[in-house]
Amino acid sequence: MKASDCKEVFALLSQYLDRELPDDICQEIDSHIADCPPCIQFVESLKKSIELCRECAPAEEPSPLPEPARARLQAAYEKALAERRKAEG
Amino acid sequence: MALARSLLAGEPGAFDRFVETYRPKIFQYTYLMCGHREDAEEVAQETLLRVFEKLDQLREPERMKAWVFRIARNACFMKRRKSTFAPTHELSLDELMPTFRGDGEERKLEIADWSSLPDDQAIRSQLQRLLRKTIQELPDIYRAVILLRDMEELSTQETAEVLDITEDTVKTRLHRARLAVRKKLDHYLRGGNGEPQ
Numbered sequence: 001m002k003a004s005d006c007k008e009v010f011a012l013l014s015q016y017l018d019r020e021l022p023d024d025i026c027q028e029i030d031s032h033i034a035d036c037p038p039c040i041q042f043v044e045s046l047k048k049s050i051e052l053c054r055e056c057a058p059a060e061e062p063s064p065l066p067e068p069a070r071a072r073l074q075a076a077y078e079k080a081l082a083e084r085r086k087a088e089g
Numbered sequence: 090m091a092l093a094r095s096l097l098a099g100e101p102g103a104f105d106r107f108v109e110t111y112r113p114k115i116f117q118y119t120y121l122m123c124g125h126r127e128d129a130e131e132v133a134q135e136t137l138l139r140v141f142e143k144l145d146q147l148r149e150p151e152r153m154k155a156w157v158f159r160i161a162r163n164a165c166f167m168k169r170r171k172s173t174f175a176p177t178h179e180l181s182l183d184e185l186m187p188t189f190r191g192d193g194e195e196r197k198l199e200i201a202d203w204s205s206l207p208d209d210q211a212i213r214s215q216l217q218r219l220l221r222k223t224i225q226e227l228p229d230i231y232r233a234v235i236l237l238r239d240m241e242e243l244s245t246q247e248t249a250e251v252l253d254i255t256e257d258t259v260k261t262r263l264h265r266a267r268l269a270v271r272k273k274l275d276h277y278l279r280g281g282n283g284e285p286q
Contacts, residue, residue, distance in 0.1 A: 010186055014264035020245065038198040042187060045203040049271040052213070052220055053239040059221050062116035062130055065108065069134055074104060076141035081099045084145040 005032060006039050013046055093153035097144070112137060114241065115161050121225055121236055122165045132168050136161040155247035158237060162251055177228045185268035187275075201278035216274055223273040224266075231266035238263050 009032055015021045016029050033039045092110060095103035115136050120129035139160050147156055188199045206212065224232055224240075237248045238259070245263075249256045 006189075007186060011182060011264075014267055015260055018245070020260065038189065038196060041198055041200060041203075045200055045275060046267060046271050048203045048206050049220075049274055050239055050267060052216055052274070053224075053235065053267075053270065054242065056217055056220055056240055058113055058117040058120075059218075060116075060120065060126070062112055062133060065112065070108070073108065073137055073141055076138055077096075077104050077144065080141055080144035084097070085099075087145065 006036060006042075009033065009036075009039055010042060013043060017043075017047060017050065090151045090153070093147075093150035096153075097147065097150055108137065111140075111157060115157065117240070118158065118161050118236055119165055121232060122162075122229070123168060124225070128168055132161070132164045136164045139164065152247070154241070155243055155251050158241065158243065159251045162233070177230050180228065180231060180265040180269055182265060182268070185265060185272055187272075201275050203275075203278065212278075216277065219274060219277055220270060223270050227266055227269060231262050231269065234259055234262040235266035235270070239267070 009016075009029055012021060012025070012029065016026060019026075021029070033043060092103065092106060096107050112133065116129055116133040119132040119136065120126065123129045123132055136157070140157055143160070147153065149156075190197045190199055206216075224235060227235065233252055234248060237243045237251055238245070243251065245256050245259050248259045248263075252259070254262075
């Protein structure tokens with residue numbers, strides 16, 4: 001097995017991890033990875049990096065919503081609801 | 090989806106729950122896309138207002154999240170048109186690939202040991218900070234995709250609809266964005282400062 005095979009696998013790894021590849025390509029990648037320590041290592045690092053991204057809490061929260069802004073949103077909401085009810089008869 | 094249905098049905102408390110749930114999400118998106126807190130607050134507020142104004146146009150409550158992010162994306166786009174911004178550059182796949190040492194059975198990857206990561210909370214929170222910084226520094230087209238796919242966990246199809254690009258483009262950009270983030274974190278884990286190698 002050559003490094004170029006691994007690079008072909010690396011190029012498809014996100015789709016592989018997201019289960020977005022056809023079954024036959026997935027099987028080929030599975031069998032390559034099973035015997036390839038560098039690929040196991042790289043898959044592990046990419047999986048953990050994605051996991052960290054999914055856990056990533058917002059760094060900053062928005063400021064508290066000022067009352068006039070909230071009232072404006074509420075008014076728009078109520079108007080849309082009224083239009084929706086009117087359309088539904 | 091329950092929240093979307095409650096909101097559309099005008100159930101008591103649905104408005105407050107929607108604002109409480111979606112405002113931080115919209116703000117995170119607008120902050121990472123606009124880069125400035127004041128702009129992000131303004132665009133998030135504009136997005137929420139448009140969401141409520143257009144609520145009668147939402148036909149599929151199960152697609153509420155993607156619909157909201159599409160409005161946020163358009164609001165960011167309008168904001169950016171009014172200001173100056175750097176042109177986007179493409180991330181090259183080759184530059185994001187790890188380096189091999191040796192060949193054949195002996196070949197090894199020059200990357201960090203990620204295996205002990207889940208147990209070390211201190212390292213994880215440092216990585217989270219670096220990760221946010223890295224995402225913020227990605228070119229726009231990659232930042233938008235990783236934000237929607239990995240942080241907001243929209244599907245590939247939903248992300249394509251929000252950004253008005255094909256699903257194949259979502260997949261390509263997501264992979265490059267993930268590789269760029271992985272590379273930066275890996276450099277940090279190997280004792281670097283998280284700056285590009």
